[in-house]
Amino acid sequence: MEKAIIYYSKTGNTENIVKRMSSFKALKVVPENDNPNIQNPVIVDSPEVKGYQEIIFASPVHGFQLAIVMRKYLESLDDLNGKTSDIFVTHHFPFVWMGGNSTLKQMKTIIESKNGQVRHMTSINWTSKKREKCITDMIAQYQD
Numbered sequence: 001m002e003k004a005i006i007y008y009s010k011t012g013n014t015e016n017i018v019k020r021m022s023s024f025k026a027l028k029v030v031p032e033n034d035n036p037n038i039q040n041p042v043i044v045d046s047p048e049v050k051g052y053q054e055i056i057f058a059s060p061v062h063g064f065q066l067a068i069v070m071r072k073y074l075e076s077l078d079d080l081n082g083k084t085s086d087i088f089v090t091h092h093f094p095f096v097w098m099g100g101n102s103t104l105k106q107m108k109t110i111i112e113s114k115n116g117q118v119r120h121m122t123s124i125n126w127t128s129k130k131r132e133k134c135i136t137d138m139i140a141q142y143q144d
């Protein structure tokens with residue numbers, strides 16, 4: 001079964017984790033311009049979900065919410081019916097209520113609106129001492 005991680009990463013943290021998950025095909029969402037202040041970014045690379053039954057969607061938190069590029073990408077998807085989706089976000093601030101949890105919820109809501117089923121959700125605090133454990137625990141979920 002083909003498995004994919006579809007992700008956005010502006011400064012490389014999210015991508016760094018994606019690169020450690022080699023059993024998934026890594027597909028990057030690429031905007032024309034990476035400036036996070038652009039309210040309606042043009043996406044030049046918009047990965048296809050067709051053909052993947054298991055998809056992880058990953059994004060950084062920007063301004064206490066989902067990075068606009070990833071929001072726009074998720075909202076553009078047609079149908080996720082029959083696919084299992086997991087989500088992870090990376091963020092900087094020390095508390096999950098400073099964006100991590102609400103961003104996961106925001107992604108879940110969009111995915112469910114496309115008939116997708118969300119399974120695992122992980123919020124990774126980049127500045128936490130527990131960061132590495134959090135990442136290895138998440139990756140361990142995918143070891144057969």
Ligand SMILES: Cc1cc2nc3c(=O)[nH]c(=O)nc-3n(C[C@H](O)[C@H](O)[C@H](O)COP(=O)(O)O)c2cc1C
Pocket residue numbers: 008009010011012013014015036059060061062063064065090091092093094098099100126
């Ligand atoms: C424009 C911008 C806004 C951000 N806003 C938040 C925020 O609201 N909460 C937070 O915890 N981290 C915030 N961060 C930090 C990033 O979420 C964090 O560094 C993340 O790991 C970056 O992922 P990336 O390297 O894959 O882009 C922000 C970063 C940027 C560039």
